[in-house]
Amino acid sequence: MYNLDESRRSLLDWKKRHEIIIGIARGILYLHQDSRLRVIHRDLKASNILLDEDMNPKISDFGTARIFSGNQDEANTLRIVGTYGYMSPEYALAGLFSVKSDVFSFGVILLEIISGKKNRISYNSDSPPNLIRQAWELWNDGKAFELIDPTIVDSCPSEEALRCIQVGLLCLEVNAGDRPTMSSVLFMLSNEATIPSPKQPLITPNSDSSTTETTPSSINEVTITALDGR
Structure with missing residues (x-):
């Protein structure tokens, strides 16, 4: 199993990380659009990308x-299953899931791959911001390139990397209808098309990142792990 820790992050340069992002997007698009029946994964996360x-x-x-x-x-469900931090707000809070729920999860994974960071959550106001908050604040301040993993930043094409971050933030829109479809995500990642400006994502931190089964009264807890694979 590969893990983006300090000793192994150098195995994945920018070119390879971009290829992984595109590959994940194509895989999700197949589930949503190209397979015989539409499949909603509901638990897309770094450790489920091998x-x-x-x-x-x-x-x-x-x-x-x-x-x-x-x-x-x-569809709606009273039995929410998945991993907090990758769940879309409408799924975590109301049990409503759709292809846009998977799009939200993809956005989280994309930011993890680019940054090579774990999402560190704390209720201490002096602690560093979690990954989603950090990505939004850097983007909003015109400093999004600072999000990129330092091990690849010197060889990373700035325009391509910023495009990926922008697409990732679009996938994290609070309203599901504002998120792009996976076909649009793949198009924006692969072409120099004009991309809409993202809006601030919902950031509700909590320290529990485990897979869970609960009811729609739960809070969307933003806790993210590093990229894993086998």
Whole structure:
């Protein structure tokens, strides 16, 4: 299993990380649009993205996935399963999930891959901001390039990296309808198209990052782990 810790982050240069991001996006798009039935994963997270010997990403662990048929594009549940920090607000708070729930999770994973950071959560006001907050604040201040993992920053094309960060923040929009589809995500990541400006994401920190089963009264706890793969 690969882990973006200090000793292994150098194995994944910018080119490879960008390829991993694109590969994950294509995998999710297949689940949402190109497979015979639409699949909502519901627990997309770094540890469910496995890397083969060529560092190609594979989406794993479909134990919480839901299959949609026909024109169905969203559903409600009273039994919320998944990992806090990767859950969209509407799923964590109201049990509503759709393809846009997976888009939100992808946005979190994208920021993790680019930054090589864990999301460190604390109620102490003197502690560093969590990853989503940090990404938004740096973007809002015109300093988004500072989010990039220092081990790859010297060889990282600034325009391509900033485009990825912008797309990641768009995936984290509070309102599901404002998030792009995975087909739009893939297009924006692969082309020099004009990209909308993101709005501030919902940031509600909590220190529990474990996989959980709960009810829609839960809070969206923003806790993120580093990129893992096998």
